[in-house]
Structure formats: structure tokens, C-alpha cells
Amino acid sequence: MLDLSLELRDLSCERDDRVLFAGLCAQFNSGDVVQIEGPNGSGKTTLLKVLTTISNDYRGEIYWDRKPFSQSKFEFLSQLLFLGHLPGIKKALSPVENLLWYQRISGEVSKDRIFSALTQVGLAGYEDVPCYQLSAGQHRRVALSRLYLDPSPVWILDEPFTAIDKKGVAALERLIAERAEKGGLVILTTHQDINSPSLKKVNLQDFNTVEAQS
Numbered sequence: 001m002l003d004l005s006l007e008l009r010d011l012s013c014e015r016d017d018r019v020l021f022a023g024l025c026a027q028f029n030s031g032d033v034v035q036i037e038g039p040n041g042s043g044k045t046t047l048l049k050v051l052t053t054i055s056n057d058y059r060g061e062i063y064w065d066r067k068p069f070s071q072s073k074f075e076f077l078s079q080l081l082f083l084g085h086l087p088g089i090k091k092a093l094s095p096v097e098n099l100l101w102y103q104r105i106s107g108e109v110s111k112d113r114i115f116s117a118l119t120q121v122g123l124a125g126y127e128d129v130p131c132y133q134l135s136a137g138q139h140r141r142v143a144l145s146r147l148y149l150d151p152s153p154v155w156i157l158d159e160p161f162t163a164i165d166k167k168g169v170a171a172l173e174r175l176i177a178e179r180a181e182k183g184g185l186v187i188l189t190t191h192q193d194i195n196s197p198s199l200k201k202v203n204l205q206d207f208n209t210v211e212a213q214s
């Protein structure tokens with residue numbers, strides 16, 4: 001059984017002299033689905049950028065596997081799948097070609113699994129169509145199909161439900177719940193309510209008060 005542990009100790013972030021959040025303490029473990037909440041501009045994406053090491057402009061400590069990030073962040077990144085706001089696909093390539101490219105990075109290549117993943121996200125019949133001919137929601141679905149292929153135990157997902165229809169949202173919720181049930185850790189931002197038996201919520205508004213900042 002996986003024993004994942006990510007701890008945030010007294011995390012603070014400022015942008016343009018404005019405190020986004022301060023005094024943020026939280027512990028996330030295997031089996032957790034963590035929803036980062038807060039209004040537009042409250043710092044949700046900023047927090048995900050800090051956790052994914054895209055930004056190191058923060059104060060406080062992050063611990064992975066009970067070790068400070070300075071010693072453990074490469075180990076953390078090797079176990080992470082991050083899907084940000086942008087779909088991260090080449091529009092000149094087809095969905096299959098995009099996924100083959102990602103699979104080659106992770107070492108394992110299986111066209112059967114790629115076709116199966118694209119079917120799961122409702123892209124059967126579009127496998128070989130260049131992505132520039134697909135809609136915004138279909139681009140998002142190509143990106144989300146990576147969740148069916150990538151074995152990483154930690155997922156960090158920024159607004160994964162954007163541009164996805166109701167059926168797609170339900171399928172994605174199930175996939176997230178399954179990852180957590182298998183001992184993974186999923187951290188996501190979304191403005192919508194999600195169903196998950198192991199949901200933990202972190203509202204950044206709770207960490208931008210005068211008390212939190214002092």
C-alpha cells in the first residue's frame with residue numbers, strides 16, 4: 001500500500017505586494033482528494049505552481065515523504081502528473097500522436113491502451129484527426145486521457161472540469177475517486193462541487209485574514 005505524505009507548513013505567497021495566502025498548514029496523505037477552493041484571484045493556481053515547483057516564490061516549508069522539499073522534490077516530481085490550465089498538446093498532431101509522445105517519455109508505449117483511453121474520454125472516431133480540427137472541450141479531453149495512461153500516484157489538476165460536459169465530469173470524478181482508492185493523492189482546483197468519499201477542502205480565503213498574515 002502506498003504511503004504518500006505531503007505537508008505544507010506555514011506556507012505564504014505574495015504577488016505584487018499583495019498577500020494571497022499566509023500561514024497555510026495542511027497535511028495530505030494517500031487516499032485523499034484535496035479540493036483547493038477560493039474565489040477568482042485568491043491564489044489557487046499560484047499554490048499549485050508552488051507545489052509543482054514551477055514557482056519557488058513562496059515562504060514556508062513543504063515536506064514530501066516527511067523530508068523537506070530541498071531533499072525530496074525530485075522524488076516528488078517523479079511521482080507527479082500535473083495537468084495545468086493549458087491542455088499541453090501539439091495541435092498539428094492527432095490525439096494518438098500526442099499520447100504516443102507522452103508515453104515515450106514515460107517509457108511504456110501501447111497503442112491499444114491509447115485507443116482505449118481515448119474511447120474512455122469520448123474521443124472514439126477522433127483518434128487520428130489533427131488536434132487543430134478539434135474543439136476546446138475535445139482538446140481538454142485529449143489532455144485528460146493521460147489520466148487513464150499515466151501510472152503516477154500523485155495528480156495535481158488545475159480546473160480539470162473546464163469545458164467538459166456532464167457525462168465527462170461524472171467519468172472524471174470516478175477516475176479521481178479510483179486513484180484515491182488505490183492509495184494515490186489527488187489535489188485539484190475547481191469551482192464546482194465534486195463527489196468524492198475522501199474529499200478534503202482547503203479554502204484559501206481562510207488563509208488571507210489579518211490573523212493568518214500576522
Ligand SMILES: Nc1ncnc2c1ncn2[C@@H]1O[C@H](COP(=O)(O)OP(=O)(O)OP(=O)(O)O)[C@@H](O)[C@H]1O
Nearest residue numbers: 015016020038039040041042043044045046047189
Ligand atoms: N506572475 C505573476 N505576477 C504577478 N501577479 C501574479 C502572477 N501570477 C499570479 N498573479 C496574481 O496573483 C493572483 C492569484 O492568481 P491565481 O491565478 O493564483 O488565482 P486563482 O485563485 O487560480 O484564480 P482563478 O480562480 O481565476 O483561476 C491574481 O491576482 C494574479 O493576478
